[in-house]
Amino acid sequence: MKLLRKLPGYLNIWSVLSLIIVILILMPNLTILVNFFTQKAENWGHIQEFILPDLIKNTSLLIVFTGFLTVMIGTSLAWLVSAYDFPMKAFFKWALILPLAIPPYIAGYTYNGIMNYTGVIQTTLRNRWDVTVDQKYFDILTLPGAVFIFTIFLFPYVYTITRAFLSNQSASLVENARLLGRNPWEVFFKIVLPISRGAIVGGVSLVLLEVLNDYGVVQFFGVPTFSTAIFQTWFGMNDLNSAIKLSATLMFIVFSILILEKILRGRKKYSNTTAKARPLTPIRLQGIQAWVAFSYCLVIFLLGFMIPFVQLVDWMFLTFHKIASPEFKSLIWNSLLVSFVGAAMIVVFAVIIANFSRMHQSILSKSAARVTILGYSIPGAVIAVGISTVFIQIDNYLFSFYETIGMEPTLFLSTSLFMLISAYVIRFLAIGYNSIESGFDKIGNKYTEASRMLGMNLTKTFFKVDLRMIKGPLISGFILAFIEILKELPLTLILRPFNFDTLSTKAFQYAGDEQIHEASLASIIIVIICGIAIYIFHQVLEKEPK
Amino acid sequence: MFIQIKDLCFCYGNTKNNTIQNFNLEIEQGEIISILGESGSGKSTVLRLLCGLETPRQGSITINGEVMTDHRRFVLPEKRGIGMVFQDYALFPHMTVAENIQFGLKGYSRRAKKQRVQEVLELINMTSYAKRYPHELSGGQQQRIALARALAPKPSLLLLDEPFSNLDADLQIKIRSELKDIIKKTGITSIFVTHDREDSKAIADRIITMRDGAAYDWESICTIREEQQKRPDLELVDMK
Structure with a gap:
């Protein structure tokens, strides 16, 4: 009875959309788990005996x-x-x-x-x-x-x-x-x-x-490792079912790590800033100590950024005239396109779920938030296996529909960019979500409540009040998702449509073909865009009052 | 009766004990009620239940003959026509004073909106502040704007959640009497929640004391006031 009376509060566009998004995210992952137990794979016995031990060891x-x-x-x-x-x-x-x-x-x-x-x-x-x-x-x-x-x-x-x-x-x-x-x-x-x-x-x-x-x-x-083995069984041996079984095994490993994390972290949350935060006052190091500290940081910085960066720039000058062509422009365009569309969808979905889980403190909303984060822990190759299985099935269902509208009855969805972008959304939704959720946390519920008391319903309130107030986190969530997609490799390699290349896949192909110098231009563009984004973030985070 | 609250029970999701236990209250039109209680006594929760931001477990609320919530009906907060002044005001930081006040004026024409904003700003004596942003105002000014914003759509009931808790002590006394004047001028039925006995005595027609989620005792302060005028030596009685 109570539930029925609460329905007008629950049943709104936000909860419905959230539910749909959650189902979309869960589907590929569930497919893998279900197929693991039901499907027979021809090479699985062989893999278990000869390959799996090595994979687990490595x-x-x-x-x-x-x-x-x-x-x-x-x-x-x-x-x-x-x-x-x-x-x-x-x-x-x-x-x-x-x-x-x-x-x-x-x-x-x-x-x-x-x-x-x-x-x-x-x-x-x-x-x-x-x-x-x-x-x-x-x-x-x-x-x-x-x-x-x-x-x-x-x-x-x-x-x-x-x-x-x-x-x-x-x-x-x-x-x-x-x-x-x-x-x-x-x-x-x-x-x-x-x-x-x-x-x-x-x-x-x-x-x-x-x-x-x-x-x-x-x-x-x-x-x-598992990623390479999934690629190999799928494309080398043409055995999708074995790839699914490998993916499921990898998922079990991921879940054990996540559970281990929960246990190790115990009840200590690291992001809990309830007490008034007072910054630690640094001690000035003198003489040899100061130089040891300086050198340590310098060595790590050189190894982790400067040396590879300088080398890439050097190679770039060697090969620039050869690489910079109209074809290369289309690579940049492709990369920007998928990153932009993917990041935009991530932000929209993240806002919907974050807003829903903020409005309703229920088991459903809490699990929606959990599921959102799930994708980030699942390796790209596994998501790729799951999502293409689902898309091929959808295409099979739609087969007759394609015929009736006069299209060539083919695998339409599973060879389109749409599949790749859906995979990005599943994998990186957590990044947009975390940023937006913390934005909502900061403003709290009082503005929303004030707006509702002034006669605005949830949706109007969202556009007139909430959205304006989380502009900052919205933008940062977008940028973070954008650079993650720009860098992404395994999903893109597997799910891209035929003849569709991005900066990251091209760089990887060149490198794999022993054309390391030629890979530098694409790489350096990725590195510079990511570097700028990181710098901006650091500046923003430092200035923000805690 | 203008407002009838019957056998209201409520508990927050993660607790077993009821925060509000069999709460009953009747209020007449135009009355100024103060709900007095220590922190954790459930007084703010009563306000949140009244305006529909929380859903009660049991009981009913009727305002002006219309059932707001009972065992099978629940009116969404934006449909209740209740004004509320939040503890920390919740003025939208990205809107000016005028925009904040206009926010609740749905279905008004442009001119009517402008006029109503002007009216309420006059009511609180702040006509020259229309273009300012909330962070450019002092605490007392913010509070008056929050009051104006709540009053602008002409709600049938005004709720105030600890309206003075964010103000300095001397400012508090000044604002208190201002607030009373403004509310009296509009003649609106009001309920305000406080932990400060002095606030209650200064403003309310009637004081409700809350302890452990129930209205413990309630007494008409008006009659005492009348007595007091006749006999200046009479002290206000302690409600606890």
């Missing part, structure tokens, strides 16, 4: 070492930058985020280009000092090499989240520990590490999800 090694190293580097840098003053700290504070601007697959082939026989290091050694080196010390196309790339280019996830936590919330605890006579090392290990556990775990789980999502690095480095 994936575990990548996860464990990358996880450990990103925590070490990310946390130590975060602490150094928040608690101490040393030369050029203000610069390093945001420059240490820049490695995120270089997608790992671009970094991977750039470093390989630097290190290999014809690369700048070996040619200099040979020509100038006549030194010939043993190739095995310079071969980075190995599992440790992949760990190096992931570590150096993904540690900023740990760094940014931990730094935000430390500089805003640790002040009183750290200062108390100092007053109680603890030396800096004791403060770090006894206070800083334990209290920032939540932030570190949050950051490192993002790193691990990125590692599991990666296709470019592991493919280029020849380290077989």
Whole structure:
């Protein structure tokens, strides 16, 4: 009875749209899980026996070492930058985020280009000092090499989240520990590490999800993982059902990581800023200490941004005349098109769900919010498998419809851009959602309530009040989603229509064809756009009153 | 009776105990009611139930003969024609004072809108502030604008949630009497919630004390006022 009476409050355009979006997101993922248990796959026995053990071994090694190293580097840098003053700290504070601007697959082939026989290091050694080196010390196309790339280019996830936590919330605890006579090392290990556990775990789980999502690095480095195996069984062996089974196995791994994160983080939320935040006052380092801190930051910055960036610029000048052509313009146009449309749809969907879950504190709205975030944890290759299965089924249903409207009865939807963009939306909805949800959190419900008391219904209130007030988060959500789509590789590779290339797929193809120099122009455009976006974000976040 | 609240029960989603337990109240047209209680006594929740921002578990609310909520009916907040002044005013920061006041004037012609804005600004003595933005006003001014915005659509009932809690002590006394004058001028039925006994005594015709989610005792302060005029030595009685 109560439910019936509440219906006019619940049954509105927002809840209906949210429900539709949630179903759309869930469908591909559920398809995978259902097919895992129902479909028979011809090669599955073979895969289980000969390939799966290797995949699990490689994936575990990548996860464990990358996880450990990103925590070490990310946390130590975060602490150094928040608690101490040393030369050029203000610069390093945001420059240490820049490695995120270089997608790992671009970094991977750039470093390989630097290190290999014809690369700048070996040619200099040979020509100038006549030194010939043993190739095995310079071969980075190995599992440790992949760990190096992931570590150096993904540690900023740990760094940014931990730094935000430390500089805003640790002040009183750290200062108390100092007053109680603890030396800096004791403060770090006894206070800083334990209290920032939540932030570190949050950051490192993002790193691990990125590692599991990666296709470019592991493919280029020849380290077989689930992503490469899914590609191979699907396109090499033409066995979609085995690809589905591999995807489901990978999904189980992802869910175990997410559950582990929940357990490790415990009840400590890292984003909880209820108490008045007082920034930590940094201590000025002197003499040798200052130089050690400076050098550490510098080395990481050089490795993570400057060296690959300079190398890419160098290659770009070598090949610019060859690459810059009308065809290349269409690459840029394609990239901008899918990124723009994808990001716009993400923002619209995110606003709808965020507004719904803010208006109704119910199980339905809470699970809608959960589902939205789900896509971000599921690797691109898995989403690709799920979504094309769904789209092919839809096309089959629509087969007769195509005939009646006089179209050539083909796989229409599953070969269109529409499929690719839907996949982007599912994968990156969380990014837009998080930004918009925190925007709604900040303004609270009072303006909406005030507007409703003045006679505006939910929808009018939304356009006249809510939307205007979350303009900032809306724009930042859009930009973040935009650069994620611009960088995206595995989804784009699998789901793009025939002959449709973007900057990222072209760069990856060139690199795969041993045309590393030719890949540089596309790469540098991606890096520069991402770099600018990161810089803007850092400036905005720093200025924003907490 | 203008407003009838019967056996109202309410609990927030995550709790077992009722925040509001069998709340009953009747109010006559034009009365100024004060709901007095400590924090957590459920007084603000009563306001939120009255204006439809929360849905009660049980009980009914009738305003001017029209059922707002009972076991099978629920009128959405925007359809109730109730004005509310929020604790922190909730003036839309992206609109000017005039735009804020206009916001609730649906179905008015352009000229009528302008005229009504002028009227309420005159009522609160702030005609020269129409073009300002909320952040360019002092706390007391913001509060008066919030009042004007709530009054502009001519609601049948005005609710005020802790209207003085964000003001300095000396400002509070001044605003208090202003507020009373404005409300009296419009003759609107009003309910305001406060934790401050002095506020209640200064403004209300009648004070309701709330404890543990129920109206504990209520008493007409008017009769006491009349007594007081005859016998200046009589103290106002403690309601608790």
